[in-house]
Amino acid sequence: MAYDASALPDVSGLTVGIIGGTGDQGRGLAYRFARAGQTVLIGSRSAERAEEAAREIAALPGVAAATVAGAGNEEVARRSDVVIVAVPWDGHAATVAALAGPLAGKIVVDCVNPLGFDKQGPYALTVEEGSAVQQAAALLPESRVCAAFNHVSAPLLADPEIDRIQLDVLVCTEDRDAAAVVAALAARIPGMRGIYAGRLRNAHQIEAFTANLIAINKRYKAHAGIRVTDL
Amino acid sequence: MAYDASALPDVSGLTVGIIGGTGDQGRGLAYRFARAGQTVLIGSRSAERAEEAAREIAALPGVAAATVAGAGNEEVARRSDVVIVAVPWDGHAATVAALAGPLAGKIVVDCVNPLGFDKQGPYALTVEEGSAVQQAAALLPESRVCAAFNHVSAPLLADPEIDRIQLDVLVCTEDRDAAAVVAALAARIPGMRGIYAGRLRNAHQIEAFTANLIAINKRYKAHAGIRVTDL
Numbered sequence: 001m002a003y004d005a006s007a008l009p010d011v012s013g014l015t016v017g018i019i020g021g022t023g024d025q026g027r028g029l030a031y032r033f034a035r036a037g038q039t040v041l042i043g044s045r046s047a048e049r050a051e052e053a054a055r056e057i058a059a060l061p062g063v064a065a066a067t068v069a070g071a072g073n074e075e076v077a078r079r080s081d082v083v084i085v086a087v088p089w090d091g092h093a094a095t096v097a098a099l100a101g102p103l104a105g106k107i108v109v110d111c112v113n114p115l116g117f118d119k120q121g122p123y124a125l126t127v128e129e130g131s132a133v134q135q136a137a138a139l140l141p142e143s144r145v146c147a148a149f150n151h152v153s154a155p156l157l158a159d160p161e162i163d164r165i166q167l168d169v170l171v172c173t174e175d176r177d178a179a180a181v182v183a184a185l186a187a188r189i190p191g192m193r194g195i196y197a198g199r200l201r202n203a204h205q206i207e208a209f210t211a212n213l214i215a216i217n218k219r220y221k222a223h224a225g226i227r228v229t230d231l
Numbered sequence: 232m233a234y235d236a237s238a239l240p241d242v243s244g245l246t247v248g249i250i251g252g253t254g255d256q257g258r259g260l261a262y263r264f265a266r267a268g269q270t271v272l273i274g275s276r277s278a279e280r281a282e283e284a285a286r287e288i289a290a291l292p293g294v295a296a297a298t299v300a301g302a303g304n305e306e307v308a309r310r311s312d313v314v315i316v317a318v319p320w321d322g323h324a325a326t327v328a329a330l331a332g333p334l335a336g337k338i339v340v341d342c343v344n345p346l347g348f349d350k351q352g353p354y355a356l357t358v359e360e361g362s363a364v365q366q367a368a369a370l371l372p373e374s375r376v377c378a379a380f381n382h383v384s385a386p387l388l389a390d391p392e393i394d395r396i397q398l399d400v401l402v403c404t405e406d407r408d409a410a411a412v413v414a415a416l417a418a419r420i421p422g423m424r425g426i427y428a429g430r431l432r433n434a435h436q437i438e439a440f441t442a443n444l445i446a447i448n449k450r451y452k453a454h455a456g457i458r459v460t461d462l
Contacts, residue, residue: 002451002452002453003451003453120430120432121429121430122433123432123433124433124435124436153461156461166460166461167460170443172443195447195451196446196447196450196451197443197446197447198352198442198443198445198446198447199351199352199446201351201354202353202354202355202439202442202443202446204355204436204439205355205435205436205437205439205440205442205443206436206440206443208433208435208436208439209436209437209440211429211433211436212401212403212428212429212433212436212437214429215427215428215429215430215433216426216427216428216429216459216462219427220233220234220426220427220462221233222233222234222459222461222462223461224459224460224461224462225459225460225461226457226458226459226460227457227458227459227460228447228453228455228456228457228458229397229398229455229456229457229458230384230387230397230453230454230455230456231447231451231453231455
C-alpha cells in the first residue's frame, strides 16, 4: 500500500479538458499535460479565445500540435474524459452548475482555491458547502468529483525551461477509482506524484493552504509547493 | 530572503518547556530537543508524572541526563524561554488560560490540532476563534504566540533508531522575531527546517491538514509529514 506509481492506471489515452483553460492555472496545466503527450482540450466561455490559447500552447516547446485543441466549455466538458475546473472562484458556482449535464458520469477535478486578499495578504474565504470542491460536488451529483492540483504554481507550469515540477498533488475525493485516475494524471507530469489525501470534507484545508503557500512565496521569494514525506 | 538556516538566531541556550509533555506529541518533541542538546522542561498537571517522564526521556539514546527535568505546568511555564503547548484539544482553553501569568512575555508555541473522529475518519473541528493557536492568542494577550510542530509524527519522534526527521515545521505567527526563534528550534532537530508560513489567521488550515496526513498515513501505511518545495 506504499505509494507506487507503477500501480496507477494507464491514463495516457484519456482526453483532459480544462474549463477555464485560458487563465494562468488552466493554461499552465494544459501546457504540462500536452507536453506529457496527453490530449488536451482547452475550454473557455469563448470558443475563439480557447482556440487561440490552444494554438499558443501547441507552439510551446515540447508540445506536439495534435495534442491541444480549444472549444467552448460545454463542448470541452462533453468531449473530455477528465475535466479540470480552473475558473476564478467568483464564477465557480455558475460555471459548474451550467455544465452539470455534459459533466454527468465524468471525473471532475476542481483546483479552485477560494481566497480573499486584503492589506495583510491572502486568507481563506468561508464557503457555505465547506470548500470549492464540495460546492462542485453539490452542483454535480452525477459526476465523480475530486479536488486536486490546488497547490501547483502557475509560473512554474508556464516556464518551458523547467523540465520537472517537484511537488505532490493532493487528491481528495470519495471515489477511490477516480482518485487513482487523477493521481496517475498528476504522475504524467515529470516530478509530480499524485497522493490520495482524504475525503472531500477534508479538502477545505488543502484549498486554504494556498494562502500559506503565498505567504511562503512572499517571504522566501519562491514558488513553493509541498512534497509529502515518508512516502 | 531564500531559506537559509545559517541566518537563524542561535537558540542553543534557550530552555524549552513542554506543557503536556507526558503525552505522545509532547514527549516525542521533548526527546528530540533533549537529543539535540537543548535544555528541556517537561510539564504536567502532576509534577511527579512530569519527573517520571523526564527520567524516562533522559534514559533514551542520545540524551545527556542533565538536559531534561520535569515539573508542574506552572513552574515549567515560569522557568522556560519558549513554551510548547502540546495538550489534548479538550483541555486546551482551560490549560492555556490558567498559565497566562507565567507565560506573559514568552514565546508560546501551540501544536494542538482540533480534530474530531467518526466512522469516516478524522475531520477538522470548528473553533470559535478560528484555530487552536488563535484561541491561545486570545487567552494569552501578553505572550508571543505561534503555531508550529502541528504535523510532526509522534511515532517518528519517539523512535530512537531514527536519526533524522525529514520534514518542515510550518510556523504561523504575527511576530517575526518569534518566528525566527521557533524556526531555529525546529532546525535543531536533524532533518527538520522551520518555515514561516503566514499569519495566525492562516493557521487553521495547517492544524486541519493533520486530518489529511492521517488519511495519507492510513492509505499508504506511512508517517507522513510535509516538505515545502522550491526552498
